[in-house]
Amino acid sequence: MASISIKNLVKKFGELTIIPGLDLEIADEEFVVFVGPSGCGKSTLLRIIAGLEPSTSGDLFIGDTKVNDVPPSKRDIAMVFQDYALYPHMTVYDNMAFALELRGMTKAEIDQRVRRAAGLLHIEPFLERKPKALSGGQRQRVAMGRAIVRDPKVFLFDEPLSNLDAKLRNQVRTEIKGLSQELKTTMIFVTHDQIEAMTMADRIVVLKSGEVQQYGSPEDVYERPNNQFVAGFIGSPAMNFFDIRRSGEGFSLVGASDLAAPVPAATLAVLAGAQDAVLGIRPEHFIHAPEDSRAFAVTIDLVEPLGSDTLVHFMLAGVKTVARVNPELRPKVGETLKLAAQPGKPHVFDKASGEAIR
Template identity: 55%
Template sequence: MASVTLKGVEKHYGASRVVKGIDLDVADGEFVVLVGPSGCGKSTTLRMIAGLETISSGDVMIGDAVVSRLSPRERDIAMVFQDYALYPHKTVRQNMGFALKVRGVAADEARARIDEAAELLGISHLLDRRPGALSGGQRQRVAMGRAIVRHPRLFLFDEPLSNLDAQLRGQVRTEIKKLHQKLKTTIIYVTHDQVEAMTLADRIVILRNGVIEQVGTPDEVYNRPANVFVAGFVGSPAMNFAHATVKGDSLVFSDGNGVALERLSLPRGYLAQDKRLIVGIRPEHVLPCGEGLDEIAVRVEVVEPLGSDTLLHFSLGGATVTARLPPAFRPAPGEMVRLGIDPGKLHLFDAAGELRLGS
């Protein structure tokens, strides 16, 4: 196993800066997920760690060694790709053992490593089949097994589940989590799916436009997002946002024309009067009315029954808000209902810089 350190890492393609001075420390044995929208630089960063992309400036360290100028083979890493990259004419056993053969590992040891990895991943019965006879989930397990048999210091995963359907993604995601718990090897994992990031990671690195927006545990990025981008990116359904102004001890929401619509208690009284804010509300924090909650009257626009809960859509301060409510809560579209919001659950952001206010 090994730690990974990125110091001022950049990647330029001509005049275009794709990765802009990333600093990151990954602890030995840690599972870190790089997540962000398409084009944010997460896969490019992973490929620079692997040695598949040259670094324009900065350094990558694996353990105590600077590996920025070393070839991928010299870095002692194993990478699992989105498209599996299996040899179609070779059996599963031959695919898993190919890198060991190239490295001159003795046949008996190679067989033992392959059998051990196949048992770990539940694919022992597939060793004599070829990739064309396997499902997508089975092919991904083979790709993972090929990485495991190398006994690398570092595993790199580049969107490994994006070609699988939703059910298979859930199954293989669980296998990857179990794999890390058993092997305790350092993993850096790239995805655009924030659900994958939340369920897999010890820590999440959220990127946008080649810059790190926040690094933290799943709990930290969910409950204390650093800015509006992070708050809106993490969570499903996404956090709601509405513009409000501080008036006395209240947050006042208007219709965009200066007409006050609703008021909520201000959870942090030190904010300047007339300060303009972006208020974030998680869908699960909009509730049926109850003690200790601020009540708002809203007109229901859309109702989505999901079985386990009901999603309710309405307008607040000119913004569409989604509420996640109990399944029995089924008002009709157009109906006026009263809902409750806990002021202590609100997230406040400065309207100008979109940065989080307070702790």
């Protein structure tokens, strides 16, 4: 297997800079997810690692080998694409065996590898079918099986779940995570879906405009976001943000100066010289607190029952806000609800730079 090292990588298309200078270290056997909005450079970065796109400058190492000028076929990587890219005239077995035949492997070794991969992916009954006779989820498993049989140093996944329905996405996502644990191979997965990133990754790379905003475990990225962009991108529904302003020894919400901002005490000490900042509260960090004098009295505008919990929408200090509450509250539109922020949970960001203040 192999680690991946990227040093000062730059990618330009003409005068347009997509990746301005990126450094990244991915450990051997690690499952890393690139996540970010459309146009952030995540698929371009993956294609550069695969050798399908040249970098403008910088160095790329797979293991100890510099691969800047190494063609894709020599990098010992396998890539799973969004559109499956199966040969329609070949059976599932032949699709998975084709690359091994080109390598000149014996029929016995090819058969062993294909059947092992089919077993891992539960597609043994489909080996004699052609792709048109398969569902989308089955085709995606075949595409994954074609990558697995090659036994590469690195697996690359380019948004492989985006063509699947919600149920299949969850199922295949679980299978890919299980495969990573069983195969113990370095894997890079590209997605714009932060839920996929959170549930699958050992570490997440959050990208914006070709720059790494944060690189860490799902827990770190969720609980300790580096900046307001990461805080707003990771988490569903997104974090609520409020402008806050100095008021005596503490802060109040801009737009509702009579409401004290629940800034954590440790953060308040760091904010000694600041007059303005941004407060972030995740929907799940609101609690129903009818007896708390510091709670916000809000009027419910919209209710979204989700079964295990309920989302309520309301205006707070002129900001459209979402809170996740216990469904046993049975909230109704037009009702007043008293909500408080869980102690120590709110985040504070610098007003100008967006950087987290801790």
